[in-house]
Amino acid sequence: MPRAGQDAAVKRARWILLLALLQAGCARLPAPVPPPARRGALNDHPAHYAFLRERAADARIVEGVDREIHDDWRWAGRRAVLRFAVDETQGIQFRVVIIVPHEFVQAGGRRIEVRIGGNPLGGIDASRAGYIDWKQPVPEEWLAPGKEIRAELVADAEWMQGNERRGYILGSAGFTL
Amino acid sequence: MPKALSVLFGAGFTVLCAWALGRMALKRARMELAQGERQVLAFVCGAPLLSLLMTGLCAAGAVYDAVLLAAGVLILAAAWKDGAFRREEGERLEALPRPWQWLFGAVFSVYAGVALLAAMAPEISPDGSGYHLGFVSRYYREHGFVRIDTNMYAALSQGLEMLFLMAFAFGRHSAAALVHCAFYLALPLLMLRFGQRIGKPAAGAAAGLFFLCAPVALIDGTSAYTDAAVACVAFAVVYLTEREAPPWLTGMMCGFAYALKYTAFVAVLYPLARHAWRKQWRAAAVLCAAAAITAAPWPLRNWIYYGNPAAPLMNRIWPNEFVHASFEQEYVELMRRYPEIESYAQLPLELTVKGRLLAGFWGPLFLLAPLGLLALRSAAGRRMVAAAALFGATYFANVGARFLMPAAPFVSFAMALGLPAPLLPLLAGVHAVAGFPDMPSRYMEAPGWRLAKIPWRAALRIEDEQEWLARQSDGYRAARLVEMLTPPGALVLAFASIPESYTTREIAVGFQSGRGERLLDLIQAAMYSDMRPVREAVFRMPRQRLSALRVVQTNTPRRGDEREKDLWSIFEMRVFAGGKEIPPSPGWRIWAQPNPWGAGLAFDGIAVTRWRSWERIRSGMFLLAEFGGAVEADEVRLLMSEDQRGVRMRLEGQPAGGGWRELSGEPHWQGFPVPLTLRRMAMQEVRRGGVTHLLVRESDHQWEDLSRNRRAWGIRELGAVDGYHLFQLE
Numbered sequence: 001m002p003r004a005g006q007d008a009a010v011k012r013a014r015w016i017l018l019l020a021l022l023q024a025g026c027a028r029l030p031a032p033v034p035p036p037a038r039r040g041a042l043n044d045h046p047a048h049y050a051f052l053r054e055r056a057a058d059a060r061i062v063e064g065v066d067r068e069i070h071d072d073w074r075w076a077g078r079r080a081v082l083r084f085a086v087d088e089t090q091g092i093q094f095r096v097v098i099i100v101p102h103e104f105v106q107a108g109g110r111r112i113e114v115r116i117g118g119n120p121l122g123g124i125d126a127s128r129a130g131y132i133d134w135k136q137p138v139p140e141e142w143l144a145p146g147k148e149i150r151a152e153l154v155a156d157a158e159w160m161q162g163n164e165r166r167g168y169i170l171g172s173a174g175f176t177l
Numbered sequence: 178m179p180k181a182l183s184v185l186f187g188a189g190f191t192v193l194c195a196w197a198l199g200r201m202a203l204k205r206a207r208m209e210l211a212q213g214e215r216q217v218l219a220f221v222c223g224a225p226l227l228s229l230l231m232t233g234l235c236a237a238g239a240v241y242d243a244v245l246l247a248a249g250v251l252i253l254a255a256a257w258k259d260g261a262f263r264r265e266e267g268e269r270l271e272a273l274p275r276p277w278q279w280l281f282g283a284v285f286s287v288y289a290g291v292a293l294l295a296a297m298a299p300e301i302s303p304d305g306s307g308y309h310l311g312f313v314s315r316y317y318r319e320h321g322f323v324r325i326d327t328n329m330y331a332a333l334s335q336g337l338e339m340l341f342l343m344a345f346a347f348g349r350h351s352a353a354a355l356v357h358c359a360f361y362l363a364l365p366l367l368m369l370r371f372g373q374r375i376g377k378p379a380a381g382a383a384a385g386l387f388f389l390c391a392p393v394a395l396i397d398g399t400s401a402y403t404d405a406a407v408a409c410v411a412f413a414v415v416y417l418t419e420r421e422a423p424p425w426l427t428g429m430m431c432g433f434a435y436a437l438k439y440t441a442f443v444a445v446l447y448p449l450a451r452h453a454w455r456k457q458w459r460a461a462a463v464l465c466a467a468a469a470i471t472a473a474p475w476p477l478r479n480w481i482y483y484g485n486p487a488a489p490l491m492n493r494i495w496p497n498e499f500v501h502a503s504f505e506q507e508y509v510e511l512m513r514r515y516p517e518i519e520s521y522a523q524l525p526l527e528l529t530v531k532g533r534l535l536a537g538f539w540g541p542l543f544l545l546a547p548l549g550l551l552a553l554r555s556a557a558g559r560r561m562v563a564a565a566a567l568f569g570a571t572y573f574a575n576v577g578a579r580f581l582m583p584a585a586p587f588v589s590f591a592m593a594l595g596l597p598a599p600l601l602p603l604l605a606g607v608h609a610v611a612g613f614p615d616m617p618s619r620y621m622e623a624p625g626w627r628l629a630k631i632p633w634r635a636a637l638r639i640e641d642e643q644e645w646l647a648r649q650s651d652g653y654r655a656a657r658l659v660e661m662l663t664p665p666g667a668l669v670l671a672f673a674s675i676p677e678s679y680t681t682r683e684i685a686v687g688f689q690s691g692r693g694e695r696l697l698d699l700i701q702a703a704m705y706s707d708m709r710p711v712r713e714a715v716f717r718m719p720r721q722r723l724s725a726l727r728v729v730q731t732n733t734p735r736r737g738d739e740r741e742k743d744l745w746s747i748f749e750m751r752v753f754a755g756g757k758e759i760p761p762s763p764g765w766r767i768w769a770q771p772n773p774w775g776a777g778l779a780f781d782g783i784a785v786t787r788w789r790s791w792e793r794i795r796s797g798m799f800l801l802a803e804f805g806g807a808v809e810a811d812e813v814r815l816l817m818s819e820d821q822r823g824v825r826m827r828l829e830g831q832p833a834g835g836g837w838r839e840l841s842g843e844p845h846w847q848g849f850p851v852p853l854t855l856r857r858m859a860m861q862e863v864r865r866g867g868v869t870h871l872l873v874r875e876s877d878h879q880w881e882d883l884s885r886n887r888r889a890w891g892i893r894e895l896g897a898v899d900g901y902h903l904f905q906l907e
Contacts, residue, residue: 028484029496032768032803035761038782040858042749042816049850072847088853091886097848176851177709 047085049095049174060084062150065170073099076170078158082151086175089143094121095135096153097171102129104168109157112168117142117149126155126168138175149175180638184297187348188355191227191340192220194249197256198230199223204259206426211270214370217363219261221413222426224340224360224406225433225471227252231339232474238321245346270373273382280602281369281382284609288389289362291614295399295628296358297636300350301650305401306676310350313341314678324482326692327668327685329500332488334475336436337403350678351636354401361398361405364412365389368586371416372593375557380593383601387589390605390612392627393537393578394585399628404582407438411583415564418448428464432471439490440571441583442472447567493792498774501691501791503744512575521576528578532625537578538617539585542608546588551595561591578625646679655872655901656680662895662903663870670696670863671872672879675901685868691791695775696866702748702785703859704882707819709851710748710784714844716828720811725831726752726840727801728815730794732825740823745798746789750779752802753812764805770798784816784851785858794823807833813841816849856889864906870895871904 050060053072061067064080076098086092094116100109105127112124114134119142124134143149151174155167199219203210210218230248234240256262273281300306308330316322316338325331341353348355365385372381388394388408398405410433417427427448434441445468452461476486485495492502517534518527524535525544532538549565552558569584581588593601610616614631617624634640635649646653652675659669660680667682670693677684687697702708716728728750734741752759761767761780769776771792779788779800790798813828828841852858871892873880883890884902892904 030773032766032773032801033777034763035765035767035780035802036777038760038780040782040784042751042782042784043850043852046850046852048853051848051850053847086853088857088889090889091856091882092853172848174850175853177703177706177853177855 048087049084049172049176050082051172052170053172060174064153064167073169073171075164075166075168076153076155077165077167078155080153080167080170082153082173084149084151084174085146086143086149087145089140089145091177092138092140092143092175093135093177094138094151094174095133095176096124096173097131097133098124098126099131099169099171100126100129101166101168103159103161103166104155104157105129107157107159109155109159109167111156113152113154113156115152115154118152124153135176143175180642181297181636184348184351184355187344187346187352188359190249190347191344191352191356192359194252194343195223195227195340196220197223197252197261198226200261201256201259202226202426202429204261206423208420208422209268210420211268211370211373212265213270213366214374215265215267217366217370218413218416220359220363221367221409222417222430224410225336225429225436227343228336228339228433228436229471229474231342232336235316235321235339235342236474236478238319240316240320240342240346242346245343249343270370271376271378273369273373273378276602277379277382280605281386284386284605285365285389287613288395288609291628291631292358292362292395292399293355294631294633294636295395296354297351298632299635299642299646299649300354300401300678301646301653301676302354302396302400302402303674303676305354306350306650306653306678307674308677309338309401309403310341310345310353310678311676311684313338313345313353314681315683316342317345318681322478322482325683326483326499326690327683328689328693329489329504329691330689332479332483332485332499334436334439334472336433336475337406341401350401354399357401357403357406358399360409361389361394364405364409364586367409367412367416368590371412371419371590374420377557377594379598379601380590383605384586384590384593386605386609387542387592388586390609391539391543391585392532392612392617392624393539394582395612395614396537396626396628397579397582402579403437404579407434407441408582408586410434410437411441411444411564411568412586414444415447415560415587418451419560424448424452424460424464425467428467429471431464432468432473435468435472436475438583440574440580441568443567443570447564496771498691501694502771503742503791503793504688504691504694506793507742509574512577513573515576518576524576528581530621531623532578532617532621532627533623535576535578535625537626538621538624539578539581540608540612540617541620542604542611543588545592545596545604549588549591549595552591553595555594558591558594561587561594565591650676652676652899652901653679654898655903658896658898658901658903659684659870659872667869668867669870669872669903670868672697672877673874675872684872692866694791696863696868698787698789699785699859699862699866700879702787702818703855704879705820709818709855710787710816711819711849711851712817713847713849714815714817714826715847716813716815716841716844718811718813718828718830718840720754720809721830721840722807722809722833723804723830724807724833725801725803726810726813727799727829727837728813729827729829730790730798730824731796731827732794732823733796734794734823738823741793743794743821743823744790744792745794745821745824746787746818747779747800748784748787748816748818749782749814750800750802751814751816752808752810753814754809755811759808759810761802762805766803766805767801768803769800776800783858783862785855786862787818794821799829815844854889856886857891860891860906869906871906873902873904875900875902 045056050057062081066075199222344352368385431445434444479488480486483499484497489500565587656679778786
């Protein structure tokens with residue numbers, strides 16, 4: 001039996017229970033279901049973009065990018081060339097994610113020119129050290145589906161780390177939306 | 178002119194049928210009524226009966242011209258047999274003073290003429306030509322109710338739309354608007370009769386004119402809306418209660434109030450309070466039962482069609498796919514505070530003399546509304562103030578000017594009772610002049626929604642209907658473009674509403690339903706960088722055998738937090754062992770809380786489809802995969818977008834036969850290469866969702882990307898008009 005003062009709580013609980021039952025009676029939630037048949041597959045290493053953290057990015061490097069992976073980046077030199085292929089040409093941008101080290105700026109580095117298939121796309125302002133996420137629309141006529149497209153990143157300086165020539169840190173590069 | 182006649186027939190036939198049913202109902206109610214009261218009350222009290230009849234025909238799929246005509250004729254014949262058309266002598270009400278007879282008669286006649294012409298003109302009101310008559314037109318074509326999952330307004334109660342449907346069958350859009358106009362014109366007469374009944378005829382006449390001549394009441398009451406009908410029925414409920422009508426009749430009217438508009442459910446409280454005060458429990462029970470029966474079709478339909486009896490509201494209590502809880506949360510907040518309304522202190526001036534921000538205004542007279550409190554000195558005044566408070570109680574759920582309509586008759590009456598009687602004719606006269614089309618533009622800077630001109634040529638169809646509509650209605654020509662260039666059965670995804678009652682094609686406006694939001698989300702996930710699948714959350718753990726995995730969202734942002742409105746979403750959930758993905762198998766079971774319906778989208782291998790919580794983030798949400806046996810795993814990856822910075826996650830696993838335990842806290846994040854064909858993938862999914870065409874305005878956010886990259890999207894333009902472009906999905 002409820003003690004003194006508990007009557008109200010019991011009544012309240014009764015109402016809550018009633019409302020919960022009403023809600024449960026009306027709500028129609030589906031039961032767990034099998035996953036749908038897969039209609040596609042994610043491509044972690046497409047030919048249009050390279051994350052330099054991945055060994056698979058080796059296939060995208062033509063020259064000027066270190067084969068050694070540091071955490072999730074690699075060193076790029078004065079002239080880095082990458083190869084890509086696209087399966088869509090409209091509404092596409094070229095993206096480069098880099099970190100400009102102080103040494104590059106001290107060595108007189110100011111700019112990294114970007115060329116797509118030999119055509120000048122633009123220049124990355126690298127006159128200050130730091131993280132840069134650079135993106136620029138690519139004219140449709142420069143791209144052809146399925147064909148190799150070379151992207152050149154030409155820096156205006158480089159510096160020495162021991163015996164190694166260094167430019168800047170390359171995180172990722174390639175075509176995106 | 179023949180069109181004008183069909184319009185008048187459609188409306189007249191419907192109103193007459195309602196009136197005839199009402200006469201029979203009032204006879205059975207055995208109320209002592211004066212002739213003037215009986216005529217007006219008959220129409221108002223017959224409306225729920227006709228509405229119920231039409232609801233039944235809709236449910237039975239029997240909406241055909243012949244059936245409606247036969248039903249109407251039978252109603253009229255039954256009423257004739259019942260003596261409804263015989264003139265009965267009743268009580269005599271207190272006479273209206275002669276000056277008031279002139280003033281009320283003149284103003285009412287002029288406004289009634291204007292209102293009838295405005296209502297007869299082709300329908301151009303946004304909601305009327307959009308969804309109110311859009312659904313009516315659809316029910317008419319389909320001969321009854323159909324599940325409409327592309328527009329949440331389809332789940333609102335549609336008691337008045339049932340009357341529109343009868344009128345629409347014979348006179349189309351304008352006939353429906355005229356039915357609404359009948360309520361708008363009946364209300365001042367009802368107020369006048371009530372004034373006479375309580376021995377305050379001048380106050381009744383003044384109150385009637387205060388309502389009649391308010392600019393927002395005029396434009397709303399002459400459109401295919403529902404607000405004037407709600408106001409009229411609300412007043413009838415109070416009238417019947419005060420006249421001690423039998424509880425079944427008052428209850429029926431209360432239920433009808435709900436059937437007209439959800440927020441009018443408060444109507445039942447007025448007679449219920451009366452019965453409770455007097456301890457008339459049996460009467461109270463009859464009242465509630467009658468109200469429930471009249472209101473019942475709408476929650477019942479919603480539960481059957483949409484899984485939520487209160488749809489499109491209360492979606493967290495009754496979760497469903499039809500309306501997302503996140504939309505409801507957003508919508509409710511928006512309706513409470515319109516754009517540019519920073520404080521409720523702005524409301525008095527916006528509602529009376531500005532009107533731009535609240536879609537309409539009541540006129541300067543209503544600046545005197547607080548003086549209505551002076552009516553508290555009399556018993557009748559106290560009742561009017563109480564009713565105004567009751568019907569005004571729901572106003573702050575939507576602060577648009579027209580949402581004061583149910584309270585306005587009582588506010589008007591309280592003002593008329595509270596203000597000095599000699600002032601009333603002057604105030605009513607000035608208010609009538611000030612509200613006449615288009616006087617407001619002479620004393621207001623940018624008056625809001627109102628009747629700016631009397632469209633008599635269009636009303637009488639002297640002017641070509643289509644040409645007039647093309648000039649007056651934004652989107653009319655787009656609706657016709659859709660009609661001409663798409664095949665029957667087409668589903669057109671649009672980003673903004675058009676007057677869809679002028680096309681037979683189904684229009685799914687992106688934000689207006691859960692389905693529309695999900696379709697829109699596909700396009701946005703391919704269009705906007707922060708909504709694209711650009712990063713992966715990677716959970717790593719020691720390799721182990723697990724029977725189930727779930728990722729749990731752990732953050733509940735505080736109110737006011739900038740991430741408060743974030744929705745959680747996952748494009749793809751992948752499980753790995755030793756760097757190799759374990760593909761989902763048919764033996765798996767997947768689920769999510771909330772939105773279990775969408776869980777499959779996180780396992781379909783398509784980078785543009787995503788499971789979304791469709792509810793603002795809160796701790797405890799999860800996405801689950803049960804493996805149907807033990808599976809070795811050491812990594813889980815979630816493909817996600819950047820539009821959910823407030824999300825915090827942990828990974829939980831269930832060893833075979835064990836309970837849930839945490840496997841990993843916050844994940845490591847890494848970039849993911851966006852597929853370049855994402856736009857086309859999105860459009861393919863939109864097409865899988867049943868959409869055949871897109872309607873895009875040049876002012877839509879999506880226009881620039883869609884028009885510039887149409888090949889990448891896989892769409893082809895079919896035609897354009899007035900800045901609207903129609904695309905076919907290839």
